[in-house]
Amino acid sequence: MIKFLKLSPFQNALDFCKFFSSIEVFEELNIFQLNNRVSFEDVSSRFSLPLENRSAVDGYAVFSEETFGSSENTPVLLRLLGEQKVGDPPLSIERGGCVKVATGSTLPINSNGVVMLEHTKTSGEFVEVYKAISYYENVLKKGEDFKEGYVLVNKGKRINFRDCAILAASGFETIKVYKKPRVAIISTGDEIISYKEKLTVSKIYDANGPLIVNGIETFAEPIFLGVVKDNRKDLEEKFKYAIKNCDCIFISGGSSIGERDYVEEVIKSFGEVIYHGFLVKPGKPLLLGRNGNMPIIGFPGHPLPVMIYLNLVGIPILKKLGGDRNFYPKSDKGILRDPIFSVPGRVDLIMGYKENDLVVPLLSKSDYISSATKSELIIKIPEDREIVLEGEEVEIFLWE
Amino acid sequence: MIKFLKLSPFQNALDFCKFFSSIEVFEELNIFQLNNRVSFEDVSSRFSLPLENRSAVDGYAVFSEETFGSSENTPVLLRLLGEQKVGDPPLSIERGGCVKVATGSTLPINSNGVVMLEHTKTSGEFVEVYKAISYYENVLKKGEDFKEGYVLVNKGKRINFRDCAILAASGFETIKVYKKPRVAIISTGDEIISYKEKLTVSKIYDANGPLIVNGIETFAEPIFLGVVKDNRKDLEEKFKYAIKNCDCIFISGGSSIGERDYVEEVIKSFGEVIYHGFLVKPGKPLLLGRNGNMPIIGFPGHPLPVMIYLNLVGIPILKKLGGDRNFYPKSDKGILRDPIFSVPGRVDLIMGYKENDLVVPLLSKSDYISSATKSELIIKIPEDREIVLEGEEVEIFLWE
Numbered sequence: 001m002i003k004f005l006k007l008s009p010f011q012n013a014l015d016f017c018k019f020f021s022s023i024e025v026f027e028e029l030n031i032f033q034l035n036n037r038v039s040f041e042d043v044s045s046r047f048s049l050p051l052e053n054r055s056a057v058d059g060y061a062v063f064s065e066e067t068f069g070s071s072e073n074t075p076v077l078l079r080l081l082g083e084q085k086v087g088d089p090p091l092s093i094e095r096g097g098c099v100k101v102a103t104g105s106t107l108p109i110n111s112n113g114v115v116m117l118e119h120t121k122t123s124g125e126f127v128e129v130y131k132a133i134s135y136y137e138n139v140l141k142k143g144e145d146f147k148e149g150y151v152l153v154n155k156g157k158r159i160n161f162r163d164c165a166i167l168a169a170s171g172f173e174t175i176k177v178y179k180k181p182r183v184a185i186i187s188t189g190d191e192i193i194s195y196k197e198k199l200t201v202s203k204i205y206d207a208n209g210p211l212i213v214n215g216i217e218t219f220a221e222p223i224f225l226g227v228v229k230d231n232r233k234d235l236e237e238k239f240k241y242a243i244k245n246c247d248c249i250f251i252s253g254g255s256s257i258g259e260r261d262y263v264e265e266v267i268k269s270f271g272e273v274i275y276h277g278f279l280v281k282p283g284k285p286l287l288l289g290r291n292g293n294m295p296i297i298g299f300p301g302h303p304l305p306v307m308i309y310l311n312l313v314g315i316p317i318l319k320k321l322g323g324d325r326n327f328y329p330k331s332d333k334g335i336l337r338d339p340i341f342s343v344p345g346r347v348d349l350i351m352g353y354k355e356n357d358l359v360v361p362l363l364s365k366s367d368y369i370s371s372a373t374k375s376e377l378i379i380k381i382p383e384d385r386e387i388v389l390e391g392e393e394v395e396i397f398l399w400e
Numbered sequence: 401m402i403k404f405l406k407l408s409p410f411q412n413a414l415d416f417c418k419f420f421s422s423i424e425v426f427e428e429l430n431i432f433q434l435n436n437r438v439s440f441e442d443v444s445s446r447f448s449l450p451l452e453n454r455s456a457v458d459g460y461a462v463f464s465e466e467t468f469g470s471s472e473n474t475p476v477l478l479r480l481l482g483e484q485k486v487g488d489p490p491l492s493i494e495r496g497g498c499v500k501v502a503t504g505s506t507l508p509i510n511s512n513g514v515v516m517l518e519h520t521k522t523s524g525e526f527v528e529v530y531k532a533i534s535y536y537e538n539v540l541k542k543g544e545d546f547k548e549g550y551v552l553v554n555k556g557k558r559i560n561f562r563d564c565a566i567l568a569a570s571g572f573e574t575i576k577v578y579k580k581p582r583v584a585i586i587s588t589g590d591e592i593i594s595y596k597e598k599l600t601v602s603k604i605y606d607a608n609g610p611l612i613v614n615g616i617e618t619f620a621e622p623i624f625l626g627v628v629k630d631n632r633k634d635l636e637e638k639f640k641y642a643i644k645n646c647d648c649i650f651i652s653g654g655s656s657i658g659e660r661d662y663v664e665e666v667i668k669s670f671g672e673v674i675y676h677g678f679l680v681k682p683g684k685p686l687l688l689g690r691n692g693n694m695p696i697i698g699f700p701g702h703p704l705p706v707m708i709y710l711n712l713v714g715i716p717i718l719k720k721l722g723g724d725r726n727f728y729p730k731s732d733k734g735i736l737r738d739p740i741f742s743v744p745g746r747v748d749l750i751m752g753y754k755e756n757d758l759v760v761p762l763l764s765k766s767d768y769i770s771s772a773t774k775s776e777l778i779i780k781i782p783e784d785r786e787i788v789l790e791g792e793e794v795e796i797f798l799w800e
Contacts, residue, residue, distance in 0.1 A: 031595060032624065035614035049769075052601065056767065087591030087602055087629075104591055104701060106602040146770045153773075160799070161615030161710070162773045165703040169607035169769060173595045191487035191504055195431060195573045201452065202489055202506040207569035214435035215561030224432065229487075301504060303565040310561070367456065369449075369569060370546045373553075373562045399560070 010280040010347035010383070013309070014329070016288050017316050019274065020295055022156075022323040023247055026176040031168050034159045036218055037177040038323040043153045045170040048143030052090075053107035055114045057138045060098040060127055061105075064113035067132045075121070075128035084108050098127055107139055114138040156325035178323035180221045184242030185212045187227045188235065188263060189253035189301055194227050207303040207369065208252035215310050215400070219318040220248070232262045239270050247321055248294060250314060253301035263287075267296055279346040279383060282367070283309055295321070303369045308349055308378060315400055330398040334359035334377075340388045342381040351375035352396065359396060375399070410680040410747035410783070413709070414729070416688050417716050419674065420695055422556075422723040423647055426576040431568050434559045436618055438723040440576040443553045448543030449569060452490075453507035455514045457538045460498040460527055461505075464513035467532045475521070475528035484508050498527055507539055514538035556725035578723035583620045584642030585612045587627045588635065588663060589653035589701055594627050607703040607769065608652035615710050615800070619718040620648070632662045639670050647721055648694060650714060653701035663687075667696055679746040679783060682767070683709055695721070703769045708749055708778060715800055730798040734759035734777075740788045742781040751775035752796065759796060775799070 026040040055061065062078060070076040078098040082091050084105045092109035093099050099108040107114070112135055119131035146152075152166050153159060159167075159177070167175060187206045193199065194206055206227050213222040223246060225238045242249045251263065264287065267273055271291030276298075278286050283305040287298030295317050299306045312329050319327035337358035342348040351362040353376040361379055362371045378397040381388055388394060426440040455461065462478060470476040478498040484491050484505045492509035493499050499508045507514070512535055519531035546552070552566050553559060559567075559577070567575060587606045593599065594606055606627050613622040623646060625638045642649045651663065664687065667673055671691030676698075678686050683705040687698030695717050699706045712729050719727035737758035742748040751762040753776040761779055762771045778797040781788055788794060 031610045032613045034610075035617055047599070049604075051599070051604070085590065087589070089602055104589075104604075140767060145768045150770070152770075159614075161611055162707050162769070162775075162799070164614040165607040165611035165707060166769050166773050168595065168610035169605055169703060171595055171599055171605045189487070189504070190485065195568065195571055199447070199451070199571055202487055204449075204451065204504075205569055205571045207565040210431045210434075210568035211561055211565035213432045214559075214564040217435055303569060307562050307565060367540060368545045369562070369566050370550070370552075373566050375562075399562070 007277045007279045007284070008275045010278055012275055013278055013280070013286060013288065013313050016274070016295075016313055017320045017327060019290060020293055020317060020320055022178065023181060023293070023321050025179045027179050028174045028176050030174055031164065031172055034164050034167070034175055034177065035161055037159050039153045039155055039157050039159055040176040040178050040323065042151050042155050043167060043172065043175060045146055045148055045150045045152055047170070048147045049145040049169060050140050050142055052142050053136075054140045055084075055101040055103060055105045055107055055138065056140050057114055057116050058102050059100075059114045059116045059138065060120055060129070061093060061101045061108045061111035061114050062098045062129070062133070063093070063095065063111065064133050064135045064137065066096070067113070067115060067129050070129050070132050072130050075130045077123075078127050078129060080122070080125055080127050098129075112136055112139075156323055158324050158326065180219065181247040181318055181321040182221045182223055182245065183216060183248045183250055183318065184238070184246040185209060185222055185224045186235070186238050186242075186249070186251040187253060188229075188251060189227070190230045192227050192229070192253060208299065208301075208306050211303055211306055212250055212252070212310060212314070215307075216315060216318055219315055219322055219324075232266060235263065235266050236269070239266055243270055243291060243294070246294075248318065249296045250299065250310075251297070252299040252306050263298060267298060271296055281343070281346055281348050283349070286313075288313070302367050304367055304372050307369075307372050311378070311400055312397060330400070332396050332398065333393050334396045336361070336379075336388060336390050336392050336394055338363075339390050340379070340381055342385050342387065344386050345383055347383050348381040350379040350381065352377050352379045359394060407677045407679045407684070408675045410678055412675055413678055413680070413686060413688065413713050416674070416695075416713055417720045417727060419690055420693055420717060420720055422578065423581060423693070423721050425579045427579050428574045428576050430574055431564065431572055434564050434567070434575055434577065435561055437559050437577040439553045439555055439557050439559055440578050440723065442551050442555050443567060443572065443575060445546055445548055445550045445552055445570040447570070448547045449545040450540050450542055452542050453536075454540045455484075455501040455503060455505045455507055455538065456540050457514055457516050458502050459514045459516045459538065460520055460529070461493060461501045461508045461511035461514050462498045462529070462533070463493070463495065463511065464533050464535045464537065466496070467513070467515060467529050470529050470532050472530050475530045477523075478527050478529060480522070480525055480527050498529075512536055512539075556723055558724050558726065580619065580621045581647040581718055581721040582645065583612075583616060583622050583648045583650055583718065584638070584646040585609060585622055585624045586635070586638050586642075586649070586651040587653060588629075588651060589627070590630045592627050592629075592653065608699065608701075608706050611703055611706055612650055612652070612710060612714070615707075616715060616718055619715055619722055619724075632666065635663065635666050636669070639666055643670055643691060643694070646694075648718065649696045650699065651697070652699040652706055663698060667698060671696055681743070681746055681748050683749070686713075688713070702767050704767055704772050707769075707772050711778070711800055712797060730800070732796050732798060733793050734796045736761070736779075736788060736790050736792050736794050739790050740779070740781055742785050742787065744786050745783055747783050748781040750779040750781065752777050752779045759794060
C-alpha cells in the first residue's frame with residue numbers, strides 16, 4: 001500500500017524552489033554564444049552611446065540659429081564646407097557654412113543641428129536651406145541611448161538576443177555566465193525498457209528519460225544515467241555517481257509497489273525527503289527531497305505528471321540553481337469556455353488550450369500523454385472547488 | 401540621397417515569406433536530441449498505448465460482476481490467486497478469485513476491473529471487497545491513449561519535450577528532422593568595428609552580428625562572415641561564399657550614402673531586389689530580395705530595426721525554410737494604457753511591455769537599443785491613425 005504519511009498542499013510543490021539557492025560558479029562565454037544563458041555579473045557600459053553627437057538623418061550639419069527664418073519661399077544660403085563621412089573623424093564648421101552628413105555621421109565640431117536633405121537644394125558651392133530647425137534637431141546626442149556606467153544586464157538576467165546587441169554595442173567580447181547545473185536523470189520501473197530493447201508484452205518504452213533530457217537542455221546539462229530495473233543496488237550506484245558528479249537528481253517511477261518503497265529508501269539514505277505525496281491530481285505520489293543544496297525530485301512513473309512537474313517544479317528549480325532570478329513557472333489567468341468538475345480537497349490540473357481568448361479544457365484521464373501533446377497550457381482547479389463553471393476565471397500555467 | 405523608388409506597405413514585409421518554400425533536406429536525430437527541431441515526416445505509432453489493458457491503480461483484479469452488491473457492511477470474499485508484478489507477463493484469474501495488481505500492471509487474463517486497495521482488506525488467503533466496481537473500472541484499456549497508426553507528430557511540427565515523450569513511448573530511436581538552414585551573416589558600415597578592435601572617435605562596435613547570431617541559433621545555423629567596410633569587392637567575395645555555401649543571407653547596414661548604393665547593387669548582381677523601402681518607422685530602408693529560393697535581407701544599420709525585422713521577417717523566413725508550418729511571428733491583441741501619437745501614411749512600431757493586462761508603450765526615439773532590451777513586445781500603430789488613445793485595442797507582436 002502506498003504510504004503517504006501526510007499529503008501536502010499543492011502550493012508546497014510550487015514553493016519547493018525556496019529550499020535552494022543558485023550555484024555560484026561561472027564560465028566566460030563569447031558574445032556570440034550568450035543566448036539563453038544567465039549573466040553572472042552586473043554588466044555596466046564602459047562608454048556612453050552614442051559615443052559622441054551623431055546625425056540621425058542624411059542632410060547638412062549647420063548652426064541651427066542660422067536657419068531661423070528660412071522657409072519654402074525664403075531659403076537661407078550656406079556655404080558647403082565639406083562632407084563628413086560615416087566613420088571618419090569630425091570636421092568642423094564655421095559661421096555661414098555647413099557640412100554634408102549621413103545617418104550615423106559624427107556631428108561636425110561647432111554644429112548644433114542637422115537639416116534634412118529633403119529640405120535643401122544644392123546650388124554650386126552653396127546649399128539652400130528651406131526649413132528652420134531647432135537646436136540639436138535631427139541629432140542623437142552623446143549618451144542619449146545610455147551613459148557610461150549604465151547597467152546593460154543585471155546579474156541573474158537570462159540573456160536574450162536584444163541583450164546581446166546592447167552588450168556587443170558596448171564592446172564586450174566575453175561575459176561571465178552561470179554554468180548550467182548538471183542533472184542526473186534516472187528512469188526506474190520493472191516494466192520500463194530502453195529504446196534499444198525489443199518490446200514484449202507487459203513492457204513499455206522509457207518515455208521519461210527522453211522527455212526530461214529534451215525538456216531541460218536549455219536550462220541545464222542533462223546526464224541520462226539510464227533505466228534501472230527493480231534492483232536497489234543498481235539504483236544506489238547511480239545515486240553515488242550522481243551525488244559526486246551532478247547538482248541535481250531527477251528520478252522517475254517506479255510504479256510497482258516494492259520499488260516505490262526502495263526508491264524512497266535510497267533517497268533517504270542519500271539525503272532527506274521533504275514532501276512525499278500531494279493533494280493534487282495527477283501527481284499525488286510526487287516526492288521532493290534534497291541533499292543539502294542538491295534537489296532530488298522523484299517524479300511519478302507516468303509521463304503526463306512528469307511533464308507537468310518538470311514544468312512546474314523541475315525547470316523552475318534548475319533555473320534557480322542556474323542563477324536565473326525569474327524562475328517561477330509562467331502563469332496567467334483565463335476565462336473558461338467549458339465547465340470542469342473536480343473533487344474538493346485536492347487541486348486538479350487539467351490539460352487545455354486557448355481558443356478565441358477562452359480557456360478550453362481537454363477533458364481526459366490523467367494518463368493520456370496524447371492529450372498533453374495537444375495542450376498549450378495547464379488549468380489549475382483550486383482545492384475548494386467541486387465545479388468551475390464556464391465564464392469563470394481560472395489560473396493557468398504555460399508550458400516552457 | 402536615398403533612392404526609394406516605391407515605398408511598400410508594411411504588410412508586404414510580413415508576407416515576404418510567401419516567396420519561399422521549405423528546403424526538403426533532413427537529418428536523422430536521436431530521441432534525446434529532438435527538442436525544438438522540426439519533424440520531416442508524419443510519425444505514426446507502431447502500436448497502441450497502452451499495449452494491453454493495464455491497471456490504473458494499486459488493488460485487486462477481479463471479475464467486476466462478482467463485486468456487485470458488495471458494500472462497507474457486506475464485503476464479498478475472493479480467493480487471492482497471486483500477484484501480477486509490473487512488467488511480468490499476465491497471470492489469469494478464475495471465478496471467485498482475484499490477483500493483486502499495482503499501477504501499471506498488465507491486467508490478468510479474464511479479469512475486467514480492479515478494486516482499489518483502500519476498498520479491500522486481506523484475510524489469510526482471502527480478500528474482502530467492500531465496494532462494487534463497474535466493468536473496466538480502474539483499468540486503462542488497450543489503445544485508450546492512442547491506437548496503432550495514430551499520428552504522433554505531423555510533418556512540419558516543431559518538436560517540444562511533450563512530443564519527445566510520446567515518440568519515446570512509441571519506441572522511436574531516431575526521427576527525421578529538417579536540417580537547419582545555414583545563414584550567412586554580414587555586417588557592413590565604414591563606422592563599424594569588430595569587438596577585437598579598439599574603439600576610436602566616430603566608430604561603433606558591431607552589434608548586429610552578435611544580435612543576429614544569438615537570435616537565430618534555435619532556428620538556423622548562423623555563419624558569421626564578419627564586418628565589411630566600404631569595399632564593394634570584399635562584399636562580393638562574401639556574397640560568392642554565401643551563395644555557394646548557405647541557404648539565406650542576412651546583411652546589415654550600411655548607413656553611409658555611397659555604401660547603401662553598392663549594397664543594393666551587389667544584391668542585384670547576385671539576385672533580385674523585391675522590396676526596398678517600407679512605409680514604416682523604424683525600418684524604412686529595409687531591403688528584401690532573393691536569389692531563387694534563397695532569401696536576402698538587407699537590414700538597416702541601427703540595431704533596433706534589426707531586432708524588429710529579425711523578429712518579424714528574418715526568423716519567420718528561417719522557420720519556413722526549415723520546414724516549420726507555424727512560421728508567422730507571434731502576435732496578439734492588447735489594450736493600450738497610454739495614448740500614442742503617430743504619423744498617418746506609415747505604420748509605427750513602438751517598443752512596449754504589459755502591466756496589469758494593459759499594453760504600455762516605451763516612448764523613445766527609434767534608435768534606442770536600451771529601450772528594446774526593456775521591452776516585451778512591439779506595438780503596431782496602423783498607417784491610417786494619427787493617434788491611438790488609451791483604452792483602444794492594438795495589435796502587438798511578441799519577441800521570440
